[in-house]
Amino acid sequence: MPKLSRLVVAAALTVALPLTAMAAPAQAHGMSHSPAKPRIVVTQDGEVDDMDSFIRFLYYANEFDIAGIVYSSSRFHWAGNGADVAPYRWTGTEWVDHYIDLYAKLYPNLRQHADGYPTPAKLRSFYKIGNVSNVSEMTQVTEGSEWIKKVILDDKPGPLYVQAWGGLNTTARALKSIQDQFSGTGAWPSIQRKINKKVVIYNILNQDATLADYIRPNWPGIRIIDNQSQFWSFAYLWTRQVPAAYQSTLKAPYMETNFLNGHGALLEQYRTYRDGKPTRGDDENNRWRPDQNLTYDVHDFISEGDSPAYMYLFDFNGLRSSENPTYGGWGGRFAPNASGWIDTSDVNTFTGAADRAFPQTRWVADLQNDFAARADWGVTPRYRDANHNPLASVREGVDLSVKAGRPVTLHGRGSDPDGDQLAYRWWQYTDAGTYGKAVDLAVRGSAVSLTVPADAQSGQTIHLIFEVTDDGTPALKHYQRVIITVR
Structure with missing residues (x-):
């Protein structure tokens, strides 16, 4: 069975909070x-x-x-x-x-x-x-x-x-x-x-x-x-x-x-x-x-x-x-x-x-x-x-729940309404994730592979940004933020 089939797509915990849960903002971050x-x-x-x-x-x-x-x-x-x-x-x-x-x-x-x-x-x-x-x-x-x-x-x-x-x-x-x-x-x-x-x-x-x-x-x-x-x-x-x-x-x-x-x-x-x-x-x-x-x-x-x-x-x-x-x-x-x-x-x-x-x-x-x-x-x-913005997407979705120590591969895709040539980039927004440390990323074209660190704790998050940039004038971007929540 391919490794990707073990990924469970789920909403990040912070996103799932209902607005009524936000009455005490110091205690709820979403x-x-x-x-x-x-x-x-x-x-x-x-x-x-x-x-x-x-x-x-x-x-x-x-x-x-x-x-x-x-x-x-x-x-x-x-x-x-x-x-x-x-x-x-x-x-x-x-x-x-x-x-x-x-x-x-x-x-x-x-x-x-x-x-x-x-x-x-x-x-x-x-x-x-x-x-x-x-x-x-x-x-x-x-x-x-x-x-x-x-x-x-x-x-x-x-x-x-x-x-x-x-x-x-x-x-x-x-x-x-x-x-x-x-x-x-x-x-x-x-x-x-x-x-x-x-x-x-x-x-x-x-x-x-x-x-x-x-x-x-x-x-x-x-x-x-x-x-x-x-x-x-x-x-x-x-x-x-x-x-x-x-x-x-x-x-x-x-x-x-x-x-x-x-x-x-x-x-x-x-x-x-x-x-x-x-x-x-x-x-x-x-x-x-x-x-x-x-x-x-x-x-x-x-x-x-x-x-x-x-x-x-x-x-x-x-x-x-x-x-x-x-x-x-x-x-x-x-x-x-x-x-x-x-x-x-x-x-x-x-x-x-x-x-x-x-x-x-x-x-x-x-x-x-x-x-x-x-x-x-x-x-x-x-x-x-x-020129108009390209469109980025990620095949596996943008909210994933993955066990610590497990490998993950994500496949990004891009399209452009003007038919422009596209460039791809993956990077970790370390400051935004609650795991807080850099993770090794192996990028191949529009795909990226990583292993969720073994020391990551349940509930911690890793934020990955997939960028698609066209070659128009001016060069325009579209992103997808993938949030991996450790389980």
Whole structure:
């Protein structure tokens, strides 16, 4: 009997946890997963990097069930109240509508390359202004807070991912309105259970005080994916975080070729270092000035520090990162803590040292090439004239249960919608697996063989990544993550 017949395909233990088991995130590491598109609410504060993150987001809008686009404030930007609070670095609220108008020009082309792009009208219907008058302001009931409240309380099942690109004050106001309405009523316990089960916050930095002062004390059961450091590798300080070997896709020649030149009016709005394009209301942010920031070339990447909030949910690439924050993917990798998960370290393959930025930076070339392809889609009306992702698969499946000491052979396969030539690679994502040590891999073409180590303990996991890369321009990838659970 072939050795492969002894493999038992089973869901990894962490994936099998139901969402109801997640009320105590410090004790349970999984996140239940649905094949449906992830449902999201974006909250942002109008910083330059929010604008760039929003441009990329529009090119990937087909990958989400978008439930809201809400303007909040932060400690970096607020509108003022026309009386005793003056505006600070305020960029206005009109730019979101303007970017959606520019998306409308791309929309007919984008639809030729992938299904599911929302209409411009639908996107506009989701755009609401929240609590913007001051940093941490959550006393006012706003259109944005009421919208988030409605989405949280609706009958659509979770998870609902609320992304904090800026402050969490509008989200906090929505939760406070729910608390004010239901606290002390007979419905309150069930409302709390529903929200704890449903809502997941992806927090970028701590951009106001409402998470610490209101949300965590009053809603301790809400799970929080907390990105406090990994985002810097895709933000203003990227030259300090991204290894030199990975920086080429963030440098001016790549940016100009793939995004800034000849890719339509939306990407003409994309901000880069020293580009000579000031941001109305935020002129004191001088990164646009050609005579400043001379360590960067004109048109070097500037920042998309908020993009990891939605790239975490990119399941189309096969990395399965949304199944469990500890798995890692284009939106970073996280370790459990008392309120959910906090960003953690991977071993930097260039230095051999633990590096808190590396869970993000290891993917930077792949995610930039992927975005470059979508930038092409926006200005290419015929499918055959652009590049599209290949498809990877593994014959034996992606969740296997294998006894310690047993051999395993996995057969990867690839196909390409454009007929491109394909290259294959297998590698172990050692940091993501709970076995935690390197395993010898014998790779033959698109197949890999290994022996599950004899010292592996029952329940430990080994994560293998199968990559398929096409030879198109830009070169695109698709992955399959195989999780071997020791039994």
